[in-house]
Amino acid sequence: xxxxxxxxxxxxxxxxxxxxxxxxxxxxxxxxxxxxxxxxxxxxxxxxxxxxxxxxxxxxxxxxxxxxxxxxxxxxxxxxxxxxxxxxxxxxxxxxxxxxxxxxxxxxxxxxxxxxxxxxxxxxxxxxxxxxxxxxxxxxxxxxxxxxxxxxxxxxxxxxxxxxxxxxxxxxxxxxxxxxxxxxxxxxxxxxxxxxxxxxxxxxxxxxxxxxxxxxxxxxxxxxxxxxxxxxxxxxxxxxxxxxxxxxxxxxxxxxxxxxxxxxxxxxxxxxxxxxxxxxxxxxxxxxxxxxxxxxxxxxxxxxxxxxxxxxxxxxxxxxxxxxxxxxxxxxxxxxxxxxxxxxxxxxxxxxxxxxxxxxxxxxxxxxxxxxxxxxxxxxxxxxxxxxxxxxxxxxxxxxxxxxxxxxxxxxxxxxxxxxxxxxxxxxxxxxxx
Ligand SMILES: [Zn+2]
Numbered sequence: 346x347x348x349x350x351x352x353x354x355x356x357x358x359x360x361x362x363x364x365x366x367x368x369x370x371x372x373x374x375x376x377x378x379x380x381x382x383x384x385x386x387x388x389x390x391x392x393x394x395x396x397x398x399x400x401x402x403x404x405x406x407x408x409x410x411x412x413x414x415x416x417x418x419x420x421x422x423x424x425x426x427x428x429x430x431x432x433x434x435x436x437x438x439x440x441x442x443x444x445x446x447x448x449x450x451x452x453x454x455x456x457x458x459x460x461x462x463x464x465x466x467x468x469x470x471x472x473x474x475x476x477x478x479x480x481x482x483x484x485x486x487x488x489x490x491x492x493x494x495x496x497x498x499x500x501x502x503x504x505x506x507x508x509x510x511x512x513x514x515x516x517x518x519x520x521x522x523x524x525x526x527x528x529x530x531x532x533x534x535x536x537x538x539x540x541x542x543x544x545x546x547x548x549x550x551x552x553x554x555x556x557x558x559x560x561x562x563x564x565x566x567x568x569x570x571x572x573x574x575x576x577x578x579x580x581x582x583x584x585x586x587x588x589x590x591x592x593x594x595x596x597x598x599x600x601x602x603x604x605x606x607x608x609x610x611x612x613x614x615x616x617x618x619x620x621x622x623x624x625x626x627x628x629x630x631x632x633x634x635x636x637x638x639x640x641x642x643x644x645x646x647x648x649x650x651x652x653x654x655x656x657x658x659x660x661x662x663x664x665x666x667x668x669x670x671x672x673x674x675x676x677x678x679x680x681x682x683x684x685x686x687x688x689x690x691x692x693x694x695x696x697x698x699x700x701x702x703x704x705x706x707x708x709x710x711x712x713x714x715x716x717x718x719x720x721x722x723x724x725x726x727x728x729x730x731x732x733x734x735x736x737x738x739x740x741x742x743x744x745x746x747x748x749x750x751x752x753x754x755x756x757x758x759x760x761x762x763x764x765x766x767x768x769x770x771x772x773x774x775x776x777x778x779x
Pocket of ligand 1: 698718720
């Protein structure tokens, strides 16, 4: 089963916008209520019999069951009978909110995320229609007939209970795919819909073949490849930081709850969104360019969250190294049928790519010079080549033949299946982007 997500901008009219904003607020309340219920239950079980808790806890009977997904869902349909506000929202949308609470607790237990938090006003930004028909997108005949229509008005999407909303179909949904779910997202710049489309095919994993490339990411250069290409670090945040600081300073003088404050917040939100969009676009273009001339791409298996806590944290986050390496590059590689592998990051900069000797150097030494074989090259390119060599030996290809750039037809994978499979299982499934 292949699932892709396509995001389009939608243009609701004022009535629809009010309705959807109302829904978001109702969803937020349901989310907070469900979270409170679970939190109270957990807190009531924390205090041991012989020691009193310093905080006062709710006393919930010992035999009261844990409010899990099914109980809360049932309670929701009960609550709807007495609460007209909940009735206004599409029923599946509200049920999905309970699912969101449930998955927040699941990822806390399984993936080590933090304890789920309450959502403040305006922090609930999206809701999901878990089921939509395949024919929800139609042509807007009146607009096309009268004016020919702009891209923003040529198509309509019919959302349950909301009605027809103008949608900018800037790219068609690929043929053979069926619409599954629609998530409505409110951003600073407007409203968007993320359509999940599905096709019943199985896509084989890409096999390691072709030209191998090792990619070393860092802060001096955003990335350095084993082929000698170096890309400067973009500074999206730095460029707009002054502007952002100025706006945020102004926020202080605005009265809380005033419409001027709201407008300014809107402006700040847009600026943040603009920074994120620029960064994302840069990442995608770069990833595609790398895939243009490589059959295999290897990267270091680094934990960028630790890097972001260091002295250069702001710059690490601004460059978005983690997003690039873990999400976008792996996804683009998958889409372009390029093999993507992660290698052990230990000591990649301390090794000579040509003879394998250990060449100790600290961070200030930017040029790799090997006393054993005399090779001299920029430090990051050298570690890119080490990453490539490690990746190649991990998938069972012979390093020397690739490194010399000889014809690759002879360098078929060794029968080193066990090793290869263990590497493949290490790869995470890429998060899907359109
Ligand atoms: Zn050497």
